[in-house]
Every structure is written in C-alpha cells, then in structure tokens.
Amino acid sequence: MNLTKLVWLEFKYHKSQLITGLLAITLGVAVIVGIRSVSVVSEKAVAINLDNLGANILVLPQGANVDNYYTADIDAPTFPEAYVEIVATSALQGVDNMSPKLTRRITVRGQKLALTGILPKNELASKPLWQKSGLFGAGAKASCAPGAATDNGAYKDEKLLRKSIDAIEEDECILGSSAAQRLQLKENDTITLEGGGFKVAKVLTETGTIDDDRIFAHLHTVQRLLGIKEQVSAIEIMGCCNAITDGLLSKLRNLLPDTKITTIGQIVATQVQTNKLMNKVSLVFLVIILFVGGVSIGNFMWANVNERRKEIGMLRMIGFSKGVIYRLLLAKALILGIMGGALGYIIGTGAAMWLGPQFAQLAVQPLPQLLPAALAIAAVVALLGSAIPAYLAGKIDPFINMQEE
Amino acid sequence: MSTILTISDLTKKYRHADGDIYALNKVSFAVDKGDFVTITGSSGSGKTTLLLCLAGLIQSSGGTVQFQDFTITSASDSQLSHFRKSKVGFVMQSFALIPYLTAAENVMLPLAQAPMSGRQKQTAADEILRLVGLENRKNHLPKELSAGQRQRVAIARALINKPELILADEPTGNLDPTLSTDILDLLSTINKTQNLTILMVTHSPMAAAYGNRKIHLKDGEVVA
Ligand SMILES: Nc1ncnc2c1ncn2[C@@H]1O[C@H](COP(=O)(O)OP(=O)(O)OP(=O)(O)O)[C@@H](O)[C@H]1O
Ligand SMILES: [Mg+2]
Numbered sequence: 001m002n003l004t005k006l007v008w009l010e011f012k013y014h015k016s017q018l019i020t021g022l023l024a025i026t027l028g029v030a031v032i033v034g035i036r037s038v039s040v041v042s043e044k045a046v047a048i049n050l051d052n053l054g055a056n057i058l059v060l061p062q063g064a065n066v067d068n069y070y071t072a073d074i075d076a077p078t079f080p081e082a083y084v085e086i087v088a089t090s091a092l093q094g095v096d097n098m099s100p101k102l103t104r105r106i107t108v109r110g111q112k113l114a115l116t117g118i119l120p121k122n123e124l125a126s127k128p129l130w131q132k133s134g135l136f137g138a139g140a141k142a143s144c145a146p147g148a149a150t151d152n153g154a155y156k157d158e159k160l161l162r163k164s165i166d167a168i169e170e171d172e173c174i175l176g177s178s179a180a181q182r183l184q185l186k187e188n189d190t191i192t193l194e195g196g197g198f199k200v201a202k203v204l205t206e207t208g209t210i211d212d213d214r215i216f217a218h219l220h221t222v223q224r225l226l227g228i229k230e231q232v233s234a235i236e237i238m239g240c241c242n243a244i245t246d247g248l249l250s251k252l253r254n255l256l257p258d259t260k261i262t263t264i265g266q267i268v269a270t271q272v273q274t275n276k277l278m279n280k281v282s283l284v285f286l287v288i289i290l291f292v293g294g295v296s297i298g299n300f301m302w303a304n305v306n307e308r309r310k311e312i313g314m315l316r317m318i319g320f321s322k323g324v325i326y327r328l329l330l331a332k333a334l335i336l337g338i339m340g341g342a343l344g345y346i347i348g349t350g351a352a353m354w355l356g357p358q359f360a361q362l363a364v365q366p367l368p369q370l371l372p373a374a375l376a377i378a379a380v381v382a383l384l385g386s387a388i389p390a391y392l393a394g395k396i397d398p399f400i401n402m403q404e405e
Numbered sequence: 406m407s408t409i410l411t412i413s414d415l416t417k418k419y420r421h422a423d424g425d426i427y428a429l430n431k432v433s434f435a436v437d438k439g440d441f442v443t444i445t446g447s448s449g450s451g452k453t454t455l456l457l458c459l460a461g462l463i464q465s466s467g468g469t470v471q472f473q474d475f476t477i478t479s480a481s482d483s484q485l486s487h488f489r490k491s492k493v494g495f496v497m498q499s500f501a502l503i504p505y506l507t508a509a510e511n512v513m514l515p516l517a518q519a520p521m522s523g524r525q526k527q528t529a530a531d532e533i534l535r536l537v538g539l540e541n542r543k544n545h546l547p548k549e550l551s552a553g554q555r556q557r558v559a560i561a562r563a564l565i566n567k568p569e570l571i572l573a574d575e576p577t578g579n580l581d582p583t584l585s586t587d588i589l590d591l592l593s594t595i596n597k598t599q600n601l602t603i604l605m606v607t608h609s610p611m612a613a614a615y616g617n618r619k620i621h622l623k624d625g626e627v628v629a
Contacts (some may be wrong), residue, residue, distance in 0.1 A: 001513035001526055006506075013505030314501040317462065318515050318562070319490025323484060399462040401501040402453050402574050 003324065007331045014304065020170065021300035022340045025381060028289030029344025029374045030351065035282040036370055037352035041362045043275050057237040059083065059252070060260045064233070078102065078231035083256050087237075087400075090255055096250045097238035102222050102231065106194060106215075111182045112358050115193060117222025117232075120168040129231040170221045172201040178212035178363050193217070194225040197388045213363055219362040294385030297336055301329065301389040305396075312393050313400030322394035330383055337382025348374075409569065409602050410436040410459070415478075417625075419456050428454040430625040431468065436618070438569075439600040441593065443607055443616030451625040452606040456587035459604065460493055461485035472570070490515060494563025494571045494590075498578035500555040502547040508558045509534060509543040515566045533561040537591060547624045553584035560591060564601075571595075573605040577612055589615050 061077035079129050102117040168174065173193065175185060180203040185191060189200045198217060206212055223229055239248050252261050305312065311326060349366045356364035397403070417429040428451045436442055442486040445454050457463040459470055461477045462485075470477040475488060489495075502511045519526070534543050537557040547555055557574060563571055573592070577585035593615050596603050607613055621628050 001506075001510050001523070002517055005510075006517060007513075009505050009510070310501060311503050312497075315514070316486075317460075317489065317495055317501075319486050319488075319493075320485045320517075324518065397462075399457050399460075401477075401497050401499055402457065402462075 003328060005329070007328055007335070009326075010308075011332060011335055017300070017304070018336075018339075021297055021336055022343065024251050024289075024296035025293035025337065025340035025378050026344045026347065028285075028293040029341050029378050030348035031287055031289060032282055032377075033345050033348030033367075033370050033374055034352040035278060035285065037349055037364050037367050038356050038362060039275055039278045039282070040367060041356065041364050042271070042278075056254070056264045057239045057249070058262050058264065059235040059237060059256060060262065061233065062258050062260055064260060076104075076233055078228055078233050079256075079259055081223075081230045081232045083183055083232075083259070084235060086255060087235075087252070092248070092251055094239050095237060099221060099236040100229060100232040101234050101236065102219060103214075103233050104222075104226055104228075108191070108193060108215075109183055111179075113179050113182070114210070115130070115222060115226075116214050116216050117219035118168070118216055119219045157252040167202060168216070168218050170200075170218045171196070171198055173198040173202060173218070174202045174216040175200055176204050176212040176214045176216075177206040179215055182213075196221060196225045210362060213357060216232070293340070293378070294381045295383045296385070297333065297340075298385035299335055300336075300389075301333060301386040302392070304332070305329065305389045308393075309396055310401055312396045316396065316398035317401065325394050325396075326390045329393055330386060333382040333386035333390075335381055336357075337379035338375055340382065341378030342371075342379065343375040345371050408435050409438040409440075409473060410604075412459070412468070413471075414466065414468035415458055415465055415470060417451070417458055417463070418466040426536070427625045429458065429465070432622075432625070432627050434620060434627060435600060436604065438602055439596070440602050440618050441596045441616045442602075442604045442618040442620060443613040444604060444611050444620045445607060445610075446622035450622040452622055453574055454625075455622070456574055456604065456606060460489060460495070460572055462489075473567075490518075491558075491566060492569050494566065494568040496556070496559055496563050496571060496573040496576045498575040500547070500559040500579075502555055502558055502562075504547055507544045507546055508539060508550065508554075508561075511547070511558055512543075512561045512565055514562060519566075529565055530561070533565050534558075536564070536595075537561045552560050552580055553587060556580060556584075556588050557591065558587070560595075563583040564595065569602060569606075571601060571603040573603065575606055575608060577607070577609065582611075585609070585612065600619075 040220065059079075061079045063077045065201065081100055084098055087095060087098060103114050106115045118316060173191070175183070180186065180200070183191065185200050185203070187200050187203055191198050193215065204211070219232070224229065237252075249261055249263065253259075295368055315328075316322075318377065349370075351362075352364045356362045412435070413433045414425065415429055415432040419428055432451075432455065435616070438500050444455065446452050454463070458465045459477065461470075461480060465478050468478070472488070472492065475486070475593040477483075477485070480488065503514070504513070509527070511531045512525045512533055516526045516529065521529075531540065531543065534540050537560055538552060539557050542550060542554060547558070550558065556579075560576075563573075571592070580588060589612055592603060592605065595601055599607070605612070605616065613619060
C-alpha cells in the first residue's frame with residue numbers, strides 16, 4: 001500500500017463515474033485533433049495540387065465554386081463540352097493546352113471515390129490546333145505553367161505520366177493509388193462502374209493529392225454512364241504566363257460568358273484562406289473546449305471530493321498532510337487528463353480518417369506527432385480544472401468523522 | 406509509572422451568537438504510560454472536544470497539552486501531522502474505513518508513506534490482523550464484513566504504526582452489547598499486553614468499567 005496504489009484503487013472503484021468526467025475533455029481533444037488532421041492534409045494537398053495540376057487556368061460552370069471542383073458533388077453544375085471547340089477555334093493567343101473533365105463522386109463496392117472523365121492525348125491532339133503544341137509534345141516545357149518543368153522529383157514524373165495519358169480506350173480506367181488499394185484492384189482487373197464494365201489499364205503511384213482517390217476513365221464513357229451527355233464540369237487550360245498578364249482571362253471570359261474563369265493562383269489563395277480560417281476556428285475551439293473541459297473535470301473532481309469527505313478527513317486525521325491530499329487528487333486528475341487526451345486523439349483521428357474521404361475527398365493519415373500534444377494539453381487542463389477542488393479537499397476538517405453523523 | 410500525557414487548564418471556547426460555549430473549561434489531569442482512561446459524561450459535556458484537543462485536531466483556547474516532551478498546544482500543523490502519524494492511533498464510532506480497500510489495505514493505510522517495502526507492510530498488516538482475530542478476512546472489503554469485524558479492522562489500523570496513544574471516541578457506540586464486550590476485551594488485551602495507553606470516550610457504564618482511570622466531564626469541567 002502506497003500513495004500510487006491508493007490513487008489507482010480509488011480510480012478503479014469509481015470507474016463507472018469516469019464517463020462524465022472524461023466526456024468533455026475527450027470530445028474537445030477529438031475535435032481539435034480531427035480538425036488538425038484534416039487541415040494538415042488539405043494544406044499539403046493545396047501545395048501539391050498547385051504543383052501537380054499542370055494547368056494554370058480553370059474554366060468552371062458559372063454557378064460553381066472551387067469546392068465543387070475539388071469535391072465533385074452529385075449536383076455540381078456542368079457546361080457543354082463544345083466550349084473546348086469554341087476556344088480551340090477562336091485562335092486565341094497564349095492557350096497552350098486544354099483538358100476537359102467531368103468529375104462525379106460515385107460509390108463503388110461501398111467506397112466513395114471520384115470518377116473523372118478525361119480526354120486522352122491522342123484524341124485531343126488530333127485537333128488541329130494542338131497538334132504541334134504544348135504539353136503533349138516533348139515533355140512539358142511548353143509553357144510557364146507551374147510545375148511544368150521536367151525536374152527529377154518522383155511525383156512530378158508521375159504527374160507527367162498522368163498528364164500525358166496517351167490513350168485510354170472507352171472501356172478502360174486508370175486508378176489512383178489509394179482508389180486501387182481501397183477497391184483491391186490491380187492492373188488488368190475488371191470493374192463495373194455506374195453500370196459500365198472497365199478494365200484497369202493502369203494504377204498510378206501515390207501523389208499525396210486527391211487524385212489518389214480518383215478513377216480516371218474516358219470522358220465520353222463517363223458522360224454516357226452518368227447520363228450527362230456532352231457536358232463537362234471543368235476545362236483545365238494551360239495558358240502562357242505572359243498571355244495571362246496580357247488579358248487572356250478577360251478574352252476567355254468574353255468567349256465563354258456563362259462560365260467562371262479563374263487562375264490556379266486564385267484557387268490556391270482561396271484554399272489557403274480556407275485553411276487559415278480552419279486554423280482560426282480550431283484555435284477558438286481549442287480555447288472554448290479547454291475551458292469547458294477544465295470546468296467539467298473540475299466539477300467531476302469536486303463531486304468526487306464531496307463524496308469522499310469522510311475518507312479524506314480520516315486520512316488527514318491519521319496524519320496525511322494537506323500536501324499529500326493535493327497529490328492524491330492531482331494524480332487522479334492527471335490520470336483523467338491522460339486518458340481523455342488519448343481517447344480524444346483516437347476518436348479525433350478515427351473521425352478524420354473516416355469523414356475526410358467522404359466530405360473532402362482527402363485521404364487523412366493519423367498524425368502521431370499530435371498525440372503528445374493531445375496528452376499534454378488534456379493533462380494540463382485536467383490539472384488546472386482540479387486545482388480548486390484539490391485545494392478545498394485540503395481544507396476538509398480532519399475530525400469530520402468524529403463530529404458528523 | 407512515567408507520565409505520558411499532561412493536560413493543564415485546557416480550555417476550549419466556541420464563539421456563538423447566543424453566547425460563548427466553554428466546551429472545555431480548565432481541564433487538568435495527567436495520564437501515565439499504560440493507563441486505560443475512560444472518559445464519561447452526558448451528551449455535550451465536551452468528551453469529543455477533549456480528544457480533538459489531545460490529538461491537536463482543533464486549536465485550544467487556553468491551557469497546554471504535553472505529550473512526553475512534545476507540546477501539542479503550540480505545535481505547527483506539519484508537526485501535528487507527524488505526531489498523529491507516528492504516535493497516535495484513532496478508533497471512532499463510525500469505523501471510517503475506505504470502502505474500496507480490503508481489510509489489509511485499510512490497515513496498511515497509515516504506512517502509505519512509510520519507508521518500507523510492500524512486503525514489509527503486508528507482513529505488518531498480517532500480524533496485526535491476526536492480533537484482532539481477522540487473519541482470514543484480510544482480503545475482504547468493508548461491505549463484506551460485520552460491524553464488529555469492521556471495528557476490529559479500524560483498531561488494527563490504529564495499531565499498525567505502533568502508536569503510544571490510542572484515542573477512541575465511543576468505539577462501541579455502533580455495536581450491540583455482545584460485540585461491544587468483544588471489542589472492549591480486545592482493547593483491554595492490547596492495553597495490558599503492549600502497555601499501550603488508551604483514552605476512551607464512552608456513554609456506557611459497562612464500557613467505563615474497563616478503565617483503570619475514570620474521568621467524568623460535566624459541562625466541560627472534570628468532576629471527580
Ligand atoms: N464546532 C462547534 N461550534 C460550536 N459549538 C460546538 C462545536 N463543536 C462542539 N460544540 C459544543 O461543544 C460542546 C461539547 O461538544 P462535544 O462534541 O465535545 O460533546 P460530547 O461530550 O462529545 O457529546 P456527545 O456525547 O453527544 O458526543 C457542545 O455543547 C457542543 O454544542
Ligand atoms: Mg462526542
């Protein structure tokens with residue numbers, strides 16, 4: 001029998017009450033860890049997207065926002081594929097390349113994934129304007145687009161691989177690495193998507209972007225299967241930087257008045273802003289939650305102290321000093337805090353991993369580096385919240401057992 | 406016989422809106438080592454207050470209490486904690502056992518901070534539990550024990566730190582007559598075999614008969 005054992009036995013004895021003591025702090029830590037896990041991934045995704053997109057202008061439907069482009073909701077607006085033709089035949093200066101896309105979220109074998117229809121190089125390149133130009137030729141040196149340089153970074157090579165998908169048959173699909181993993185598919189397997197049979201032509205290596213959760217197929221097949229004939233949800237355009245500053249955007253806007261034309265720079269800025277907002281929100285959350293968590297643990301400890309008044313009085317009577325009483329209670333608070341922190345970390349990480357792919361098309365990985373922080377924060381909050389109850393416990397009269405009933 | 410406890414002019418005054426109450430009024434007596442002192446008196450006569458002052462659990466308003474060469478009435482809080490931990494054992498009407506600890510664990514409680522190994526503490530507890538006749542109940546929780554057995558555990562807890570003084574406030578107050586006799590016999594045995602000084606507050610004349618010294622209080626004063 002020593003002080004540690006005493007704390008532990010008491011803790012076990014009252015374990016049925018734990019849920020009330022732990023609830024607030026656990027949920028608090030869970031929310032913070034969840035938000036943090038998602039925003040870390042989405043920050044990374046922004047950085048890689050910028051580099052990886054290979055295009056620098058996006059043509060989106062008028063009503064669409066950038067989120068639609070990323071999340072590809074079922075009712076996301078579309079516009080006619082014919083717009084590609086309009087731009088192509090307009091002889092607009094500075095358009096190096098175009099890539100129309102139709103993206104929808106679909107459920108395959110219980111997995112939520114994005115299905116993106118693309119036009120392969122050979123079909124686009126057959127259009128006269130593209131024949132001699134741009135990305136599809138000798139590497140990606142054609143333009144000043146971000147990330148278009150051919151350095152040796154691994155995922156850039158992969159990006160080029162994807163960008164230069166030479167040919168994709170109407171019954172073929174290409175899987176992002178995570179999509180392949182989740183569907184347990186490898187090259188040459190077959191799969192049914194939205195009622196159409198596909199052969200897996202290729203599995204892309206991991207890029208760390210939302211593309212990992214994508215299935216690429218031929219644009220026209222996707223249009224047919226989804227019943228969205230001759231419509232696309234975006235056109236990615238590779239424009240020359242000089243041309244952009246020379247007013248390429250406004251020329252495109254004149255050409256396609258009922259679309260929304262933005263540059264990747266703007267998109268990234270918006271995304272960065274969203275992330276900043278997320279961080280601010282999580283900071284506010286942090287403060288509120290820590291306060292609520294601390295008060296809730298303090299309240300729990302106060303109830304515990306009150307229930308144990310006679311016990312504490314007896315300990316004081318047989319010679320336990322106030323300091324020892326403080327230690328007994330703060331040790332209990334510490335156990336509570338660490339348990340709450342650990343549980344919160346697990347729940348928050350689990351929630352982020354589960355919800356991330358469903359709502360943000362982000363594959364969230366556990367962030368072990370958040371665990372020590374979660375434990376430390378929860379422990380400190382628990383200790384602070386328990387300070388007053390511990391102090392009051394020290395004031396319990398040692399002779400309470402002799403005077404009270 | 407050596408004097409272990411000297412109480413001189415001990416006064417405890419409670420301030421109250423209806424007028425001050427002298428719970429103890431110039432109480433003086435001395436206790437020799439090995440005495441079994443019984444303290445009687447009607448309800449409100451100051452018996453519990455006297456024990457609390459002797460243990461330094463409340464501050465007296467006047468007079469002194471001297472335990473050997475330690476002056477309880479002028480000691481600091483931490484000195485008093487140490488004094489209670491090392492010299493005094495308490496037995497109360499409500500046994501004040503901790504519900505989530507077994508008999509043996511409750512008994513070991515005063516040794517929680519002692520510089521002994523777990524095994525040494527266990528051995529000490531076993532020994533004392535044998536003394537109070539509960540060696541076969543050591544792993545029982547208080548709720549699994551009868552009232553008399555609980556009081557035995559409390560007595561064992563009071564003995565484990567090898568105190569020089571046992572302060573008991575109506576230790577048989579919650580027990581029926583037969584059980585009371587058992588407990589009183591036990592205390593008497595401990596008093597005799599270990600030469601342990603006991604001060605016991607009681608209402609019952611039968612219990613009071615166990616003492617070799619009898620103090621009777623009336624309105625906070627000792628009457629012979
Ligand atoms: N905290 C207090 N404040 C005011 N008066 C008190 C306080 N504690 C005790 N008293 C008074 O002191 C007197 C002695 O009380 P004490 O508890 O010592 O009596 P007692 O002899 O132990 O009685 P009983 O046999 O009923 O236990 C009583 O009149 C009581 O009202
Ligand atoms: Mg009393």
